[in-house]
Amino acid sequence: MGLLRNRNLAAVLTAELLSLTGSNMTYVALPWFVLTTTGSTAKMGWVLAAELLPVGLLGIPAGSLIARLGAKRTMNLADAARAPLMAAVPVLHWTGHLSFPLLLTFTFLIGCFMAPYSASSRLILPEVAGEDEQLVAQGSAFVQAITQLTQLGGPIIGGILISLISAPAVLVVDAATYAFSFVVILTFVRVGKRVEQDESSRGLFAGLRYVWRDQLLRPMLCAASFINFAAQALFATIPVLVLRRYDADPKILGFFFAAFGAGALLGSLVAANIVRRVPLLRLAGVAVLAMSLPLWFLAISMPWPIVLAVLAVFGFGAPLVNAPVFAILTTRAPEVLRPKVITAVMTIALIIGPLGFLAVGQALQHVGMRVVLLAIAAGFTAGAVAFSAAVGRAREEKPDAVPAGDVATVLPAEMRPD
Template sequence: MRRPFITFLAANALSVTGNIFSILAVPWFVLETTGSAVLTGLASFATTFPIVISAAFGGTLVDRFGYRLTSVVSDLVSGLIALAVPALFLTTGLSYPLLLLMLFLRWLVTTPGETARKAMLPDLSLAAGVRIERATAAYDGVCRGAAMVGAPLAGVLILWIGPHLLLFVDGVSFLLSALLIGAGVPRVRRNARDSAGYLGDLRAGLSFLWQDRLQLSATAMVVVVNLLDTGVTQVLLALYAREVVGDPRAFGLLTGVLGAGAVAGTIVYGAAGERLPMRLTYGLCFLLAGVPRVLVLALDAPFPVALAVTALSGFAAGAINPILGILQYDRIPVRLRARVIGAMTAAAYAGMPVGGLLAGSLSTLTGLDVTLLMFTSVYVLISAPPFVFRAWRELDRSR
């Protein structure tokens, strides 16, 4: 019975890899065809904005139509749209407005598939006899591993076959993912049909999240940390590499060791997580994932020290998503699962565009070191809820 669970993980790895290919190929493709940084930024917006919309409003549809069907249809449509971009470019031509429209639609239909796969995880793990700690760690580890391998592979493929053909590979990966889910993963239990209409169902999911103080607090923490992480990754690390180290390779190395540490941390949590106190583990890992790697940069520590501390932070981050997954699966009713997860995902993405703007503005006004210290302070504050608020004690009873 573990074969469907492994097939499910393989399908998710393919879709994550396809997303990474698209994220790297599209800006290069736009720069190559238009030469405009402004148009490249607009294409990035057309990629990220629909994720927020679809995550917020698509989860309700996932609950209504079922996880497996949504995953398959989402991947099929995403793959066909991705294939259409290079096909049009190489044949009749592809105008920039049409490209923006196709990017918007591609990511609009991709997100419900991701929500559906995340929602079906606990049922598949139960059928496979895999403990939820190991299942969530395996799911997160596959995502992180696919992203870690996919990014450098995309860079090689862009040089080898060009960004437009890499988008073709992106489309194929989604079609394969749809095939694996459709042919190799059984249908999980059907959601209860007590629908109050789309708006009523949407309201029920948002109301549940609002009333669950523990998950609302966890979502707020993720919103702020994603905002900070975006600013650090997209702006402050690049400034550090240029102004402090004087070598752009430092940017790539810091990003790489963070990802590698996260994969290792996920693997270790999958093996030992069931024996660890959940609230204390989550709180410490949340603190260590953000504070040390930013503080060490602010203190101008030697670069090898910065690399080692960043790897440690990545290792701590590896346990965060699996624990959040356990929290969601334990507390959200099956009939509300996709819409609540979708709302949490939308919130998590919503603050990310602000992070880059905030980091860029603060570093210009106050300097890099001061901005890094300010970010460190916020990381400390946002890590406090598991240690301070009474609602977080419920996390220790989520087993």
């Protein structure tokens, strides 16, 4: 746990704690705002898709931006842009100037900075922890713990604040958290340098080429894309589930998202303690299969506290998959290629996420809730089986290996002079 004493990691975790709390409040407030002002699940799907669509469109070019600016400057740029963009949505609504096309435009612009920021926060980890993939996995687990803590607290706070001050006001609070993150990263983070390019890293698609040629990453991330489609479809279905089955109570909506966050927070703490002792590929393969099991119960109409338990069990497995996968991805690629590999991976995994939102928004207009939930469970299970098979084959060939190559030895940041 000595990694937590690193001042750079502590600053990143502090910034993400506040910023992601605001984002998770908005994850409740924004769909609720669209549902209550338009009454359309299809429009809700379009808004959610508009925020994720840039990840697919701009995720790969973001790698070049991070390599040029460095992770720290990229995070500052993302926060500086998102704060006024998020604040503009409620201001325009209150002044009567927020049309639906304009709402889509602002959510799209906010989403443009999602991939650069997320990738940069992960790229800092090897500078903090060194090249040991298990130490990087532990650092990733701490980042996941902060993420899941905010998924626990953010939706609860968001649901309560919607009742007290309205959904648009919650978006103003989110804008303020981006500003706070900007100040913390700018003031306290001393890592996240520019990456000097060589011939192997030149070109927009250098990271994608590396991923495609890698015998582990290619099948694993194709399966992860399918898993993400089902997961995003599930999250888009939850507000409609509350609207139709649980008396449109926004507090229950907040509790549902928080249940996933609580389970994932516990899973992050477990991951931080076991990634140093368990083969990373084995852990990810088993955990993703376990995540698929509780989804089948959601098709059953049951009291909302039982749904809380189902979502918590589902959330518990997420960091047990994500922490090992991010560590392997980060340490597997040569340092010069990392920004482009990480953004390519995020793009591959998330590119069909907006399609999940759109598919659910349209499906719920024409078929019943139970059919949609069963389809989500089946899709996630199929992706989990494919993912587990891919990592299983890699373990048989060479368990938990990092390919030999031009991976530089990097001392932890606290051991290097500023």
